[in-house]
Amino acid sequence: MQHQFSVQGMTCGHCERAVVHAVREVDTEAVVRVDLGSGQVTVESDKSRDAIANAIREEGYQVAA
Amino acid sequence: MQHQFSVQGMTCGHCERAVVHAVREVDTEAVVRVDLGSGQVTVESDKSRDAIANAIREEGYQVAA
Numbered sequence: 001m002q003h004q005f006s007v008q009g010m011t012c013g014h015c016e017r018a019v020v021h022a023v024r025e026v027d028t029e030a031v032v033r034v035d036l037g038s039g040q041v042t043v044e045s046d047k048s049r050d051a052i053a054n055a056i057r058e059e060g061y062q063v064a065a
Numbered sequence: 066m067q068h069q070f071s072v073q074g075m076t077c078g079h080c081e082r083a084v085v086h087a088v089r090e091v092d093t094e095a096v097v098r099v100d101l102g103s104g105q106v107t108v109e110s111d112k113s114r115d116a117i118a119n120a121i122r123e124e125g126y127q128v129a130a
Contacts, residue, residue: 014079 003049005041006064007056010034015061022059026051068114070106071129072121075099080126087124091116 010016016034023032023043030052031044043052053063075081081099088097088108095117096109108117118128 009077011076012080014083015077018079 001044001046003043003045003052005043005053005056007039007041008062008064010036010039010061012036018059019056019061022055023052026055066109066111068108068110068117070108070118070121072104072106073127073129075101075104075126077101083124084121084126087120088117091120 007019010019013036016036019034019041020032023030023041023045027045027047029045030047033042035041041056045052056063072084075084078101081101084099084106085097088095088106088110092110092112094110095112098107100106106121110117121128
């Protein structure tokens, strides 16, 4: 399943990696793409949208509902 | 000795930690203060200014001469 998130607060490559790692902690097999410029994060995963969004939020970023 | 650097490119707490760690790899006892807003990095260290500046540059940030 593909989930799309609009994430605020990612400013650099460290942030990108932090988000990717946070998602992978929820689903080690997730495929995560981050577009820093637009803040768009695309996740292919069988986990729920909420579980993934919460993982990103816990990393300190805002995720649009 | 206190060194003052004007560093460009630090955007977030990850960057701050990356710079602190880079300086500490040159001098494990360095005291490093980072002001993200202004980009000012203050380092108390017996190592040379050049050695510290180069460590910060190698981390991917621009240091004013």
